[in-house]
Amino acid sequence: MAGKGGSTPATYSPSPTTDKKKPSLFNEDLARPDGRSFHQCRPAFFRTGAVNAASGSAYAEVGNTKVIVSVFGPRESKKAMMYSDIGRLNCNVSFTTFATPIRGQGSDHKEYSSMLHKALEGAIILETFPKTTVDVFALVLESSGSDLPVVISCASLALADAGIMMYDLVASVSVSCFNKNLVIDPVLEEENGQDGSLMITCMPSRYEITQLTVTGEWSTPKINEGMQLCLDACAKLAKIMRSCLKEAVSDSQE
């Protein structure tokens, strides 16, 4: 497990990052608050089977961001819901009260649930479980930047652990824009001071984007650059996720 990082200052100014010149890839000392270069992701750790009661579950750590996701179903839909030829997907993302530097701050992210839903529904083969519902519950144990991409990646692992048929694993990465610099996989300090952000969720094997969110002001070449950065990082992240699934299978066979 990664050690707990230092506490986040309440008021963070992005100017130290903005003023620095772009470092060479191998010179990590002059770079970001946690020492990474601009285009380097935090170390990612995934594990499936974290919750016994769930059909599928996964735990993810990316840097200091820690997420646990449970999947229940396919199970019978509630009676109030109308008949549906394809399956239903319910998503809920919540934060523990101790997840953020200031207690209870995580309740501001109500839109995360619908964004998670949109990211996953393009990847799940809903026709395989008509009339039933799959519930995905995500809990952010510690929020340290790039929470939603970690939730999405972890949720796709949990769905795979539950045996839900999917076209591909779903990997998600975001970049932050500071003036003219693109910073991948931002930490909380960087997120709080960013000029703009771009988050991509994709199915790497199919090379399809299932979710794309951009905020702030971007020029088109910059969006191109950001998208390419994210897609490359998603491909690498998907490899880590696949190896995690393979490990789980080989472990259970021993």
Add this chain to the structure above:
Amino acid sequence: MVGLSLGETHFIQGGIAQDLRCDGRKRLTYRPISVETGVIPQTNGSARVRMGATDVIASVKAELGKPSLLQPDKGKVSIYIDCSSTAEPAFEGRGGDELAAELSNALQHCLLGGKSGEGAGIDLSSLIVVEGKICWDLYIDGLVVSSDGNLLDALGAAIKAALSNTGIPRVEVAAGTSNDEHPEVDVSDEEFLQFDTSRVPVIVTLTKVGRHYIVDATSEEESQMSSGVSISVNRQGHICGITKRGGVGLDPSIILDMISVAKHVSEQLINKLDSEIASAEADEES
């Protein structure tokens, strides 16, 4: 609305493939847009936008509040959307909550820029009265009166018109107050400041049906969409926000193509909208 039959489905998709939609439009043509401003006198600014049968109202209310800790030199803007059940029976009770949350989230992404305040449609620094202590809080409320597809573009246009109609009272800060105390302010009843809305972007939603994309989809066309992308473009041609809608995945090259198409369409939309807003303001004054 009731689901479409298979024949209707094929008709709509076939028409879009031939660049002829049910109402006679081409793929990249908007329905007629009309704008009224100042429709709600009690607000600081308001506007009503009709796009075909889609009808939305946006209002802006300004209140004095305290700046956030992270940006003590900037005012605050919030966007709330209400999907009234008068627009559609499905919005009864809490039925419209999910769509309303989705719309307000997309609008905040597109209009309010990054967390540092860069790229916002209006200059948030102009909302500061006393740095760290007093600022203007803008509450932007959108109401869906009638729903026939393309709510996001209509709401984006209405908010742009409402901001253009907004007058903020001038505030005088009492001189001689020490730095520790809460400053005393005098809000003018007669002098008002207006926003520069030239940087407020417009939202263009491209809906993918079959192998083509269309703008300004009606409800029926939206039910046929595999996916869509809402792109916010300002007058300078910069992308101010992108939100992908619908579940099916999109190839990155298609998304980039959609971005360039949206930039092209937004030029006409911005000019059309600006002229509509200008004439609406002129009508209001006369």
